[in-house]
Amino acid sequence: MRFMSYAAAASLAAVFTISTAQAADISGAGATFPYPIYAKWADAYKKETGIGLNYQSIGSGGGIKQIKAKTVTFGATDAPLSGSELDEAGLIQFPMVMGGIVPVINVEGIAAGQVVLDGPTLAKIFLGEITKWDDDAIKKLNSGVKLLSAAIAVVHRSDGSGTTYNFTDYLSKVSPAWKEKVGTEKAVEWPVGIGAKGNEGVANNVAQTKGSIGYVEYAYAKQNKLTYANMINKDGKTVAPEMSAFQGAADGADWKGTPGFAVVLTDQAGAAAWPITAATFILMYKEPASIEDSALALKFFDWAYAKGGKMAEELDYIPMPDSVVGLVHEEWKKIKDTAGKPVFAMN
Amino acid sequence: MDAAVAGRGIGLVHDQAKLAKTLRRFRTGDAIFKWFTLTSAVTVLVLLAGVMIALLHGSLPAWRAFGFSFFTSESWNPVTEKFGALPAIYGTLLTSFIAMFIGVPISLGIAIFLTEISPERLRRPIGIAIELLAGIPSIIYGIWGLFIFAPWLQVHVQPLMIDTFANIPVLNQLFAGPPYGIGMLTAGLILAVMVLPLVTSITREVFDTVPPVLKEAAYGIGCTRWEVMRRVVIPYTRVGIIGGMMLGLGRALGETMAVTFVIGNAHRIVPSILAPGTTISASIANEFTEAVGELYTSSLVALGLILFFITFVVLALARFMLMRLEMKAGK
Numbered sequence: 001m002r003f004m005s006y007a008a009a010a011s012l013a014a015v016f017t018i019s020t021a022q023a024a025d026i027s028g029a030g031a032t033f034p035y036p037i038y039a040k041w042a043d044a045y046k047k048e049t050g051i052g053l054n055y056q057s058i059g060s061g062g063g064i065k066q067i068k069a070k071t072v073t074f075g076a077t078d079a080p081l082s083g084s085e086l087d088e089a090g091l092i093q094f095p096m097v098m099g100g101i102v103p104v105i106n107v108e109g110i111a112a113g114q115v116v117l118d119g120p121t122l123a124k125i126f127l128g129e130i131t132k133w134d135d136d137a138i139k140k141l142n143s144g145v146k147l148l149s150a151a152i153a154v155v156h157r158s159d160g161s162g163t164t165y166n167f168t169d170y171l172s173k174v175s176p177a178w179k180e181k182v183g184t185e186k187a188v189e190w191p192v193g194i195g196a197k198g199n200e201g202v203a204n205n206v207a208q209t210k211g212s213i214g215y216v217e218y219a220y221a222k223q224n225k226l227t228y229a230n231m232i233n234k235d236g237k238t239v240a241p242e243m244s245a246f247q248g249a250a251d252g253a254d255w256k257g258t259p260g261f262a263v264v265l266t267d268q269a270g271a272a273a274w275p276i277t278a279a280t281f282i283l284m285y286k287e288p289a290s291i292e293d294s295a296l297a298l299k300f301f302d303w304a305y306a307k308g309g310k311m312a313e314e315l316d317y318i319p320m321p322d323s324v325v326g327l328v329h330e331e332w333k334k335i336k337d338t339a340g341k342p343v344f345a346m347n
Numbered sequence: 348m349d350a351a352v353a354g355r356g357i358g359l360v361h362d363q364a365k366l367a368k369t370l371r372r373f374r375t376g377d378a379i380f381k382w383f384t385l386t387s388a389v390t391v392l393v394l395l396a397g398v399m400i401a402l403l404h405g406s407l408p409a410w411r412a413f414g415f416s417f418f419t420s421e422s423w424n425p426v427t428e429k430f431g432a433l434p435a436i437y438g439t440l441l442t443s444f445i446a447m448f449i450g451v452p453i454s455l456g457i458a459i460f461l462t463e464i465s466p467e468r469l470r471r472p473i474g475i476a477i478e479l480l481a482g483i484p485s486i487i488y489g490i491w492g493l494f495i496f497a498p499w500l501q502v503h504v505q506p507l508m509i510d511t512f513a514n515i516p517v518l519n520q521l522f523a524g525p526p527y528g529i530g531m532l533t534a535g536l537i538l539a540v541m542v543l544p545l546v547t548s549i550t551r552e553v554f555d556t557v558p559p560v561l562k563e564a565a566y567g568i569g570c571t572r573w574e575v576m577r578r579v580v581i582p583y584t585r586v587g588i589i590g591g592m593m594l595g596l597g598r599a600l601g602e603t604m605a606v607t608f609v610i611g612n613a614h615r616i617v618p619s620i621l622a623p624g625t626t627i628s629a630s631i632a633n634e635f636t637e638a639v640g641e642l643y644t645s646s647l648v649a650l651g652l653i654l655f656f657i658t659f660v661v662l663a664l665a666r667f668m669l670m671r672l673e674m675k676a677g678k
Contacts, residue, residue, distance in 0.1 A: 194527055
């Protein structure tokens with residue numbers, strides 16, 4: 001009963017915020033992960049142009065539902081829709097910004113970057129097959145590091161999330177056992193561990209729980225000063241979670257050949273590539289109900305690609321490479337008005 | 348005064364039409380009042396029926412797909428879309444049981460102390476402290492539980508429990524490690540703190556309704572304080588005490604935010620009460636926003652329906668217990 005009233009209140013609130021948004025505002029809804037940067041861009045954009053953005057960070061699933069219900073001009077999701085799903089709904093999809101997902105640990109006597117893990121070992125930890133920090137598999141990767149015989153406490157997301165989608169996608173790619181037993185999804189049946197709500201929940205739980213390991217967006221690891229682990233990537237090189245490593249993952253990806261840019265940036269090749277990188281995506285209709293609204297939204301995204309890069313880096317997001325932005329501009333030509341004329345005109 | 352009444356009477360008699368009008372006005376007023384109260388009462392029924400229908404309708408796909416196995420399955424797998432409610436039901440009942448097991452005796456202790464034993468000048472401060480405890484929002488309990496209570500349990504209490512019970516059968520299963528800090532026990536303990544003010548304030552109030560003459564008579568024939576409580580106060584007030592307990596249980600069953608913070612949110616059934624688990628309301632709060640696909644959403648709604656029924660059954664049981672007690676007392 002309590003939940004029903006919450007749900008009712010939430011949907012009421014959603015209806016009101018949508019209907020009270022000014023006509024000149026761009027409306028969107030979806031993923032929580034890019035919310036801080038969208039908010040920052042929106043603030044700067046409003047100062048420059050007077051046009052505001054009304055973005056509800058209700059989660060990727062909610063964003064897809066809202067755009068399909070046509071209550072918003074754009075939807076945002078961390079887990080990309082496939083080409084066929086996009087065609088079915090008449091949507092186009094493009095990546096807006098990227099972020100890194102970082103394994104964070106809380107082990108006595110271990111500082112950030114001291115421990116190195118590889119994909120199969122990480123999968124075994126999250127499968128519950130490795131239960132102690134001084135397990136041979138971890139020791140082998142970390143000769144010279146003194147690991148205590150402490151129990152490993154796995155911390156994962158309890159809510160559905162794009163972060164989980166990308167993390168489990170990585171584990172599925174590097175571990176056949178994970179792929180078979182657990183799989184890739186925004187929420188999965190975790191074999192072991194504690195669930196915590198949101199990136200901040202996982203960050204807090206890892207900080208509180210001795211012997212724990214979790215995964216969070218890079219920004220949360222950095223801001224909470226959590227101890228991160230370095231990773232061994234597909235090329236067998238050890239990489240630290242840094243801007244250049246996330247960028248490295250994007251460089252090697254096949255953006256052009258993937259319908260809807262539905263590239264999952266995990267386990268990418270490249271000596272410098274961080275293995276768990278993720279892009280977040282925007283969804284829009286090819287034949288929008290309101291041409292004006294879609295034109296406004298596209299202008300905002302164009303501005304964000306052109307001028308938002310520095311702001312993104314300040315918040316530990318990675319801007320899209322110029323080559324990808326060029327491809328996105330091509331994709332935008334698919335958004336047309338009833339006369340078949342592209343809505344977005346390049347200057 | 349007589350003259351005044353008579354005067355009014357004569358005035359009314361002289362003005363029959365006016366009297367009829369006044370009476371008519373009273374009657375309409377009464378009718379409106381009656382309809383207003385009736386509508387208010389019916390609204391509750393309509394709302395209840397509406398919630399029921401919405402939950403039933405929303406959960407239909409889940410019932411169709413899983414049938415009765417929804418109650419018995421331990422699996423909660425969004426990837427393969429196989430859902431079962433057993434871990435959530437188990438967690439809901441277990442945490443509420445821990446909360447009542449610890450909360451009720453303490454509440455009764457506080458209430459007895461405040462009404463019978465405490466010196467007059469201590470009553471108000473303790474009473475106010477308990478009321479303040481009731482006013483703390485549940486999210487604060489959750490944050491406190493996660494940041495202060497759980498780490499303290501993990502470092503100081505849980506290792507002690509695990510070591511102490513390590514060689515005792517059954518108990519070593521119940522208190523098996525590793526110590527996470529958060530888990531079923533922590534959630535139960537936080538819930539105990541949350542039901543405490545509710546149960547205390549109600550039992551305290553019903554204790555105050557015991558006529559002093561009864562207690563004085565009991566003391567007069569040489570009863571000890573314990574005997575007065577056991578033989579006079581508690582039998583006299585048992586209906587109220589059970590009512591208070593049921594209100595507390597209702598809160599424990601439905602509490603969402605604080606539990607979500609400290610229970611560990613894992614859809615698993617493990618014998619150890621130190622292990623992470625989940626409750627119905629915590630699952631819904633966690634997963635509803637990002638639940639993609641009809642079956643996932645519908646399974647969460649089905650969980651809501653089950654919670655609705657559990658609450659209903661608890662209330663019905665409480666009524667039943669009260670009826671039996673009253674019949675026994677009547678004999």
